Amino acid sequence: MRFWELEETNAVAISTVDGIYTYQQLYQKVNHICLHSTKKELVLLLCENTIEIIAAYLAALQSNHAVMLVSADANKELLENIVKQYQPKWIIGNISFEGYRKSELFAMRESDIEISIHPDLAVLLSTSGTTGSQKFVRLSYENIQSNAESISEYLKLDADERAVMNLPLSYSYGLSIVNSHLQVGATVLLTDESIMAKSFWDFVKKHQATSIAGVPFTYQMLQRIGFMKMDLPYLKTMTQAGGRLSEKLVRTFGEYAHANDKRFYVMYGQTEASPRMSYIPPENILEKAGSIGITIPGGELSIADETGELIYKGANVMMGYAECMEDLAKGDECGNVLYTGDTAEVDGDGYFTITGRMKRFIKLFGLRINLDDVEKKLEAHFQVALACTGNDDKLIVAVESYEHVESIKTSIEELYKLHKSAFKIVVIEAIPRFTNGKTDYRSLKEAVL
Template sequence: MQFFSLDREQLAIITNENCYSYKEIPIVEFNSYKKEIVLILCLNTIEIMSSYISSMNSNHAVMLIAADINEELLQNIIVQYRPKWIVGLANYEGYQFDHDKLVREENVEATIHPDLAMLLSTSGTTGSQKFVRLSYENLRSNAESIIEYLEIDENERAIMNLPLSYSYGMSIVNSHLLAGASILLTGESVMEKSFWKFVKEHMATSIAGVPFTYQMLQRIGFTKMDLPHLKVMTQAGGRLNKKLVRQFGEFALANNKRFYVMYGQTEAAPRMSYIPYDKVLKMADTIGIAIPNGKLSIEGDELVYRGANVMMGYAEYLEDLKKGDELGGVLQTGDTATVDEDGYFTITGRLKRFIKLFGLRINLDDVEKKLEEKIHIPLACTGSDDKLIVVIEQEDYVETVKQEIEALYHLHKTAYKVKVLPIPYFANGKTDYMKLKELCL
């Protein structure tokens, strides 16, 4: 059974160069007598998108990787997982070029579980060869929940400039194509004038962004733009500070638009919760309620999610791909949280993002949140059990940050440090805390 139905006349994908109906999406052949891996190096182009759609419909296991992945890591992944096909690479030893893809010359005996649909990394362009194993049911159930709460139908036109290899970007593609809607495909940034020309010309109805996107939208005066067709704004990929949530929430309310703040993890394909658009101002501090057909609870201090979209498990080696569902629909998120009487959940931190200073247990996520609320600048926290380190990008705010730290936590001057550095981000807009720690310690 095909994952995406292509027997439709409606517009599916719009690029700067062309428009493609569902029937006109170019088909890429992935023929094999057994289930194999299709590795796709992702760019927001029609060639990559058609390879993705074709590979999902071929029932092979699709491995989505950022095109700008570290070369050594890519090599390790290819050696470890031995994909049958590689899309987006011109040549590689042991592979032959065939039309639009590389094909492995040697036969590899490996068993891949029939339910396995996708392999997604959780660590961006750097990190490990550990992947999340997602089934067709994981992906379909999450897309159907998203379609329901975002009210997506065939009239929607979503601007898609997030990476396809990032679970948020992937979910935009899946939910809109399964709903028979259209995708405006571009690799351009919201900072470019040509991006907004594309949005206006093709009447985009929704825009999606990570916290960094919304910081940029604020900077370029998005709320003053004339975008009558744009009706929906979504935000995920990390916590957006409360001031910006309120600013965009108020803008949406005043202009007959819907602004959704959402929470998820790649391990949940990826969406787990959302704030209904009419509650976003009142519940700006929260991650909202569970998505349709999902359930959130707090067990101990940890937020636990249950739903059909919870991954099958992780893979670190080719042999792991034969494994079935190891989690049974239950995901321990690693986030600490609270819940109010109306069932709205608030993230209070990460189980592993704590340091201990002079016996005082400090939640680094909480420090970030409180400082951002006071100072309203991009910042990031790291540290060890002998020092808290706050990284900012503007020298002018060093003394202000120091004053706020002392006021909030009463720390001795030797217990913390404020550094001025460019904050490192992954391609998906999330802070790269591993790299941040390397830069600071």
């Protein structure tokens, strides 16, 4: 049975601050959303962590439509460009768009446009979360279902689980929490509260959460707020993905988990893999703290001989990318094989360790940031020489003058929805360059980090 094919039971499916919803009640909410059409359509979902958005997501899948998930907090100009580029039949969210007629549940396109969508296409996820990209990962029904099954298998999920989900639904990690827990008939504790808020922990305790998930920043904050001293007897599982967590913190939380009869999973994935590819089993978390673990059930990892690139093979590998409406008609272009863009090595026990990145991107708060894309946007806007570097802790923008520093800060906050602690503008005398005029990023990184 696939996770979106709900059984009408009295078990709790979704708990929010506002209410508790059984699988039967969720089923009724899904059925209330009428996405009727004689052909396959595109549904744009402006995601918030609400029962209504979860129901709309499931309704789109049940109706065999393709559903595009974008954060409701995304830049308005970006959203308008996405609507213009992809022409969805329905838009579900609280924002109005030209050419769409709004009703109680959604807005529907007024004009009748012939759009061809591949029958296998189920979900479209942005390649960069809320960071301003119109490029989407095309995921099939098999992609998302196989990964939901694999995750529920290695995490040993069952119907008694009550998982906190405060990550964005438009982010592949957050979506996978929902998918894998619905797969086993478990409960999703849905909230958009920050772990820094007292109300978040009140919610966790009230519903006796059994698991919590987070990106590296989450675990940095958990350590600061005294998480390890909290009385959380029902919390049995912690998972981490969305970028590299320092080996020191992996060991810190691994030791905490071992001492308190809990399980701590460090996982590796990409949106292109629906999104999970590997994990460290909790019993080996201390021994293998610097690795990304072993391959998930049903998958296969290998390393290219010539380049050292990590290659993944599995049923969860995307169909390909979409950059315009016409791309929605494309079939599988990957053949279940994903070239990750990461370089890696493997030990005798089959545990893989990332050694670097072949392309220039970093992960901040679980969101992938393309450094070249940031540079291009900022240079075009300010018409000044600048260069971007950084790591999974901070984005660094180097400029040669103080003139635009404050304006660049504002632009980064608006375009990329990043907190000011996640980036830094550095003024340097001259951006290091090679004789051919290209930026010397290695020297830049050494100078500013």
